[in-house]
Amino acid sequence: MTLLVTWADTDPDTALVQTTDTDEIIRQLDKIGIAFDQWDAAADLAPGASTDDVLAAYRDQVDKLIADHGFTVVDVAQLQPSDEPSWPDVAAGARAKFLEEHTHGEDEVRFFVRGSGVFYLHLDGHVHAVRCEAGDLLSVPALTTHWFDMGTAPNFAAIRFFLNEDGWVGEFTGDPLASRFADFDTLATWS
């Protein structure tokens, strides 16, 4: 279930907001300038569905977002557990890539098609964790300090929208803040 948790950035033990109410999540995120929306995720896409199949399933919504914002590149990022011997290394490597606080030169726009992942937004002395699930569209504004946790067993598919092919390269802040807050696996037990 989609979840929002907010803490003071100095107090990871005290949740100031904890809600799974969609309207409340939209309201709370709107207050801090974060665009969040839910699309009908009725499309039944199997793990490993091709990029073309995923985009075809959401063609109307994807086209509208492109028309509204001028995205030039749209692709699908996905991971699902595998029996391949390389899977633990693949999973750990993918998770580590954006697990520390960073920014991007353009908005980070993601629509979750399957599974889940948690975005942590660090804004105005607070950390806001948004657990996105199928149907959730989140836009992290350019230059917003944030990190992303896909957990120790990544299992998700998300459509990614870019203005520039190289605009999403992470600029890491070096702040170890991320390690102090409840991670994806911990939040999996929260509701």
Ligand SMILES: [Fe+2]
């Ligand atoms: Fe990012």
